[in-house]
Structures are given as structure tokens and as C-alpha cells.
Amino acid sequence: MMTTQPGSGERRVLSVERLSIDISHEHDTQRVVDDLNFALYAGRTLCIAGESGSGKSLSSLAIMGLLPKMARLPSGAILYGERDLLELPERAMQRLRGREIAMIFQEPMTSLNPLMTVGQQLEETIRRHKLAEGGQATQRAREMLDAVRVPHVEQRLKQHPHELSGGMRQRVMIAMAMVCRPKVLIADEPTTALDVTIQAQILELMRELQREFETALLMITHDMGVVAEMADDVVVMNQGIVEESATARAVFTAPQSAYTRKLLAAVPRLGTAPSRLPVHGTDVTRLEVNGLRVRFPVKRRSPFEVRREVCAVEDVNFTLGAGETLGIVGESGCGKSTTGKALMNMLDFSGSVRLDGRELNGMRGSELKAVRCDIQMIFQDPFAALNARKSVGELVGEPLLVHGLGDADERQRRVAELLEQVGLPAEVALRYPHQFSGGQRQRICIARALALNPKVIIADEPVSALDVSVQAQVLELLESLQREYGLSYVFISHDMAVIEQICHRVAVMYCGQIVEMGSCQQVLHNPQHPYTQRLLSAVPMPDVDQKRDFATLLHVTEVPDPIKPRGHQMPTLRYAESQAGHFVAMA
Incomplete structure (x- = not known):
């Protein structure tokens, strides 16, 4: 060794x-x-x-x-x-903990006190280690948030953790860890759940603080x-x-x-996937999305305040062919997951979503239940998606029971088949979700999604929380199922290398709108939109000779506020076709 x-x-x-x-x-x-x-x-x-x-x-x-x-x-x-x-x-x-040896924990939301503001938590750390008192403690907290490049410091000091984005919460955690200028800083998976640009900013920030202290x-x-x-x-x-x-x-x-x-x-590496993946299907269009829009009302703080709403998804258009995988990429809050839920009719939307020619908008009750046989979803967190009180057999067989398919013996046989399809032995049907690893739980979720023989599967960050070897196994499983059954996937992710590995086409979302769309080769290797270029510049490479310069990303650029007055008309994007099938939003 x-x-x-x-x-x-x-x-x-x-x-x-x-x-x-x-x-x-x-x-x-x-x-x-x-x-x-x-x-x-x-x-x-x-x-x-x-x-x-x-x-x-x-x-x-x-x-x-x-x-x-x-x-x-x-x-x-x-x-x-x-x-x-x-x-x-x-x-x-x-006395040592926090002052000389500090730690940034993996999940900032569970590490920060939800009942205290950011300022109160920083000041508590400062006072506990007798670094300052009163107004000086507040000033030191303010300086530390400045040091970790948090914008609008005065506003952030008064906010609670749930009011901040994941990247901002992680910056606050770093500020708390560094406020005593420790000699040792331990960072436990500090960027696992973050988007590539936020991850790049956090890594560069840690580098700067390390050089300074x-x-x-x-x-x-x-x-x-x-x-x-x-x-x-x-x-x-x-x-x-x-x-x-x-x-x-x-x-x-x-x-x-x-x-x-x-x-x-x-490890999936950007630039190593085949330039053109085979499509395992026909020329049939499975899914047509036109003018998709999702808005959420914002609660008024007073009866005199103007009614407002969050413009989560605005005028999204795309098609998905049989046996094709369309990737949707972008940072947290860009509307990726909301788009996926709208396709599943899990929330109200305007516009048109047609599955094999059937309009999904407005479907309710038995009509919606029937169409769910053809479109299913794999969620990001397999542990949260599985009922801890039910056995794996009950969970995988539940769609069959809900739709009244087969008797008890037939359902049991089908569950065994599904588990074997995803690489699990039939006997695990008697076990419970907590008895499995993350990768195995995701396989169980995939088995459940396959139970009704769907034509389209919406996969929302299905491998983001998995280790690289388990991630590779799950991606290989999804590809083999696509080859065998001609499945169509809408694959939502922020990992560009994974998108390149499994997708035929990719759509880049920013502030609820698609700003670039084309084949993986076109978008990932010849990006035309500045936002796509920024995303790709932030992808860390598993190569010591290809280190990225993340310094330019450290300065936080203000994202347009998605909260608008009710009924606000967002400007319609116009697209230029730079190559055949490669569409880029024009400024």
C-alpha cells in the first residue's frame, strides 16, 4: 500500500x-x-x-x-x-470542538436549528466560544457571511434555514464552521445534494478559506x-x-x-459516451407537450397585498418518441421536477400534455387512473417513496392491486418476475425497505414502476444519491429495460455525465423555461446558450490534469425572481435552430 x-x-x-x-x-x-x-x-x-x-x-x-x-x-x-x-x-x-476542529455535516437542513434565524445561530457560536459579545458578535456574523459570498447579508441574517436554497444553507454551515478559524475542518459530503454550479461555488469557497486561514x-x-x-x-x-x-x-x-x-x-465521464445512442423503439410519438405552464399561488401577508404567484414552469414544449430518452437538466428551482409532476398529472397545469394522442390535462378519477398504467414515475429518494410499514412484495404488487389486475397468486408471481427483472431474488418480497441498501431500494422503486407495463417512465434524479458503482448498475438496468420493452424515459438530472450516458436528447431548463434543446452531442459538446456553457464549465472531472477554474462561478449571479403578480405574462422565448434539431433560446 x-x-x-x-x-x-x-x-x-x-x-x-x-x-x-x-x-x-x-x-x-x-x-x-x-x-x-x-x-x-x-x-x-x-x-x-x-x-x-x-x-x-x-x-x-x-x-x-x-x-x-x-x-x-x-x-x-x-x-x-x-x-x-x-x-x-x-x-x-x-472547548476544542468548533473552535479548533470544526465540521460541516452532510445535510445542512438537519444540522441547522429551524427555530432560529441564521444570525442567531452564527451569534450563538461566536458567543459560546467567547469570540465577541453583543453588537460585535452581530458584526462578526455579518463579516463571516460576507466571507462565504452570501448576497444580501442583512436580509439573510433575519431568515430561517427553510427560507434559503440548498446552496445558501451550505454556505451558512461553512460560515459557522469557519467563524472560529479552526485549524482542522472536516467536510462530510459537503456537495452531494447540490447542483453542479452550486457545488463548484462551494468547492472554490472552501479553497479560498483554506488558503486564507x-x-x-x-x-x-x-x-x-x-x-x-x-x-x-x-x-x-x-x-x-x-x-x-x-x-x-x-x-x-x-x-x-x-x-x-x-x-x-x-465514474461516468463527460465526453466518453457514444456520440449516438441507438433508439430501441419505433417512430411513434409517445408524449407531446405544448405550452406547459405551472404556477403556484403565494399566500398574502395582508389583505391589501397584491396577489402573487410562483411562475414555476412557463411555456415548455417538447416531444418524446417510443424507446427514446429525453434528459432535462438545470439547477434546483429551474422547474425540472415540477415538469415531471405535471406530466404525471400530480398537480394542476395549463397547456397540453398528450400521451399516445390522449389529452392528460383535466383528467380526473377513473379516467386518470386508467392512463396511469401507461405513465409511471421513479422518485429521487427511494426511502421516502417506499412505505416503511409494507413489505417489498406488498409495495411492488400495490399497483396491480389498485388496478384490480389478477388474483393473489397471479400478483405474487408477477411480483417475483418484476424483482428478478431488476436483479433482486424473489425471496426479498418478504423483507422491508429498511433492510436494503440505497441502490437496492431504487431497484424496488423501478420494479414497482414497471408493474403495469408502462410506455413512459418519468425518472426524477433516480441515481443522484447513489454511489458510483451502484449508479452504474441502475443506469445499466434502465437501459436494458428500454432495449427489452421499448420504454420511453424523461430523465431528470443535474449530472451531465449521467445525462450523456443514457439520453438521446437533452433539454436545458432555466427559470422555468427551456433555453436549449438538441441531441446530447449538440448540447453537451457544442453548447450555444450562455447558461448551458456555465453549467458545463462547473462539472468536476475525475482527472487531476483537468482541474476546473471555478473562481468565476463564485460570484453569485442573481437569478430572476419567479414570484410575479397574479396573471403576469412572461415574455415568450424565440428559438434559433443552429443545427438540425438543435434549438437555442435567443436573448
């Missing part, structure tokens, strides 16, 4: 030596981290990479002294200077593009064991471990 070789002049800040972690469940004890060793140096970034269940996050929680009660440390030391953190009393750890950065991620972009040194973990430890260049150019090679091979 290779070891990292930092420069001789670099100062070691923290080291983990022969750390092992056991988790006890009743009478069973499982080793989840075994003999972990690494060191953090001032101004350098160490990435711990690996798939879910590899022990990455538990290792970081051990450093912070935040392991769950069922965890036990049979061996090892965590040295911060001359002190072993594992031997420090809790009061001493509380000489912070040692420990980053935990399963995104190898982020590893290539950020890491000086890399530790690759698999099921609690270190597979490889080396410099980032060594890991990406000459990986020694078979597991590292497999992990890198599974």
Missing part, C-alpha cells in the same frame, strides 16, 4: 493512528473501521473516498468525539498536537470528480478497510488497488 508523502516543510496538525471502530447491536458486534491511519497537514486537503458503508463518516465522527453510543473504540489514537482526543474528557472536547481540510466524499478537483492526498476505503493511501496524482494515474481501479472505472 502506498503512503502519502507531504513536503518536508509542512506542519502536521492531526493524525489518526491504527483506529478501529466496532458497532454493537444487541449481542452482535461488527467491525466497521479497521486499522485506519492518516495525517492532516496545514494548508493541505486529504480526501477519504469510498462508497456508502465504507466507514468514512464514522471516522470523522470519531475525530469530533460524536460517535453514537453503540460505537466502541477497541484500539487507536487520534493525536491533535500532543493530545490524544480519545482520552480527553467531554468538557475539554467541547491555512486550514487542514479533511473531505469525505464518494464523488471522484470532487476528489480530483480538491485533494492533495487520498485515502480510499472499502467496508472499513483502507484499500489505498497515496497522493491524488498517484491514485488517479497509477491506482494500486483493484477496488480503486473498479471505483474509477465506474
Whole structure:
């Protein structure tokens, strides 16, 4: 196994030596981290990479002294200077935690107090560590939000976490972590749920803060593009064991471990997909969307306030052929998922959506129930989409039961067939969702979507939360099902490499409207619209020789406000056809 070789002049800040972690469940004890060793140096970034269940996050929680009660440390030391953190009393750890060793957690919404404003939470941290009091604490909070490039600071200080976007919440988390100027910053999957441009901004922001404060950065991620972009040194973990430890260049150019090679091979890379994917279907148009518009009313704060509404989707038009996959890409809030829900008739919309010539707008009751046999949806979060109280057999067979198809024995046989189609043994029908991994749960959701033999499937970010190897398996499954049954997909994603791998055409959405549409080759390799170019410039590449310059993206550009007076007429976009089938919105 290779070891990292930092420069001789670099100062070691923290080291983990022969750390092992056991988790006890009743009478069973499982080793989840075994003999972990690494060191953090001032101004350098160490990435711990690996798939879910590899022990990455538990290792970081051990450093912070935040392991769950069922965890036990049979061996090892965590040295911060001359002190072993594992031997420090809790009061001493509380003084260190946040002030000298800080952590950015994976999900900012669950880490921030929903009852306190952003300003109150920042000031609480400042006062707790006795950095300032009163007006000085408020001023320091204001300066820290400025440092992490949060716009309209005065307004943000008064807002609660739910009033901020995912990217803004993550900036607030970074501000809270950096307010004490810690010597060690641990970032646990800090960009997993973020769009590519927001991810790029957060990564560049962490780089800037690291340069300014000489912070040692420990980053935990399963995104190898982020590893290539950020890491000086890399530790690759698999099921609690270190597979490889080396410099980032060594890991990406000459990986020694078979597991590292497999992990890198599974990463979808922009520009490596075939220039033209075969269409497994006929020339039939399955779905026609014309003038699709979705608006949500905004609650008035007073009876005298002008009625307003959110213009979520405006004048969206596209067609989808049999056996074709259309990708819809864009940042959070651009209207991707709302478009998908409108196609499913899950919310009110205006305009026309025709499935095999049948108009879906206005369908209700038994008529809508009948058409649902032909159009189904795979949701982003498989755990939230599955009823935890029902067995897998009940969940997959539920569409058959709702539509009155077959008797109990026939439904049981069909469930077994569906599970085997998605690569799961029939006997898992007796188990419950919590007993499966994320990838397996997504397979169960796909099996349920296939139960009624649909013609169109709306896939809303179906692989965004999955590890790269599991992601590759799910994408391969979707492609094989398309080949076999001629399925049509509307594939919603913010991952450009995944879009290129599975889609025939792609539509780019911005502020509720499609600004560019064409084949993957046209849009992803010859983007014409400035927004598409900006999206593609933010995609991190899993290659240490292709690092992106994210500095230009760090300055937040104000997105047009989608809240308009009721009945507001949005300007109709006009399109230029730069090549056959390649449409670009004109300014």
C-alpha cells in the first residue's frame, strides 16, 4: 500500500493512528473501521473516498468525539498536537470542538436549528466560544457571511434555514464552521445534494478559506470528480478497510488497488459516451407537450397585498418518441421536477400534455387512473417513496392491486418476475425497505414502476444519491429495460455525465423555461446558450490534469425572481435552430 508523502516543510496538525471502530447491536458486534491511519497537514486537503458503508463518516465522527453510543473504540489514537482526543474528557472536547476542529455535516437542513434565524445561530457560536459579545458578535456574523459570498447579508441574517436554497444553507454551515478559524475542518459530503454550479461555488469557497486561514481540510466524499478537483492526498476505503493511501496524482494515474481501479472505472465521464445512442423503439410519438405552464399561488401577508404567484414552469414544449430518452437538466428551482409532476398529472397545469394522442390535462378519477398504467414515475429518494410499514412484495404488487389486475397468486408471481427483472431474488418480497441498501431500494422503486407495463417512465434524479458503482448498475438496468420493452424515459438530472450516458436528447431548463434543446452531442459538446456553457464549465472531472477554474462561478449571479403578480405574462422565448434539431433560446 502506498503512503502519502507531504513536503518536508509542512506542519502536521492531526493524525489518526491504527483506529478501529466496532458497532454493537444487541449481542452482535461488527467491525466497521479497521486499522485506519492518516495525517492532516496545514494548508493541505486529504480526501477519504469510498462508497456508502465504507466507514468514512464514522471516522470523522470519531475525530469530533460524536460517535453514537453503540460505537466502541477497541484500539487507536487520534493525536491533535500532543493530545490524544480519545482520552480527553467531554468538557475539554467541547472547548476544542468548533473552535479548533470544526465540521460541516452532510445535510445542512438537519444540522441547522429551524427555530432560529441564521444570525442567531452564527451569534450563538461566536458567543459560546467567547469570540465577541453583543453588537460585535452581530458584526462578526455579518463579516463571516460576507466571507462565504452570501448576497444580501442583512436580509439573510433575519431568515430561517427553510427560507434559503440548498446552496445558501451550505454556505451558512461553512460560515459557522469557519467563524472560529479552526485549524482542522472536516467536510462530510459537503456537495452531494447540490447542483453542479452550486457545488463548484462551494468547492472554490472552501479553497479560498483554506488558503486564507491555512486550514487542514479533511473531505469525505464518494464523488471522484470532487476528489480530483480538491485533494492533495487520498485515502480510499472499502467496508472499513483502507484499500489505498497515496497522493491524488498517484491514485488517479497509477491506482494500486483493484477496488480503486473498479471505483474509477465506474465514474461516468463527460465526453466518453457514444456520440449516438441507438433508439430501441419505433417512430411513434409517445408524449407531446405544448405550452406547459405551472404556477403556484403565494399566500398574502395582508389583505391589501397584491396577489402573487410562483411562475414555476412557463411555456415548455417538447416531444418524446417510443424507446427514446429525453434528459432535462438545470439547477434546483429551474422547474425540472415540477415538469415531471405535471406530466404525471400530480398537480394542476395549463397547456397540453398528450400521451399516445390522449389529452392528460383535466383528467380526473377513473379516467386518470386508467392512463396511469401507461405513465409511471421513479422518485429521487427511494426511502421516502417506499412505505416503511409494507413489505417489498406488498409495495411492488400495490399497483396491480389498485388496478384490480389478477388474483393473489397471479400478483405474487408477477411480483417475483418484476424483482428478478431488476436483479433482486424473489425471496426479498418478504423483507422491508429498511433492510436494503440505497441502490437496492431504487431497484424496488423501478420494479414497482414497471408493474403495469408502462410506455413512459418519468425518472426524477433516480441515481443522484447513489454511489458510483451502484449508479452504474441502475443506469445499466434502465437501459436494458428500454432495449427489452421499448420504454420511453424523461430523465431528470443535474449530472451531465449521467445525462450523456443514457439520453438521446437533452433539454436545458432555466427559470422555468427551456433555453436549449438538441441531441446530447449538440448540447453537451457544442453548447450555444450562455447558461448551458456555465453549467458545463462547473462539472468536476475525475482527472487531476483537468482541474476546473471555478473562481468565476463564485460570484453569485442573481437569478430572476419567479414570484410575479397574479396573471403576469412572461415574455415568450424565440428559438434559433443552429443545427438540425438543435434549438437555442435567443436573448
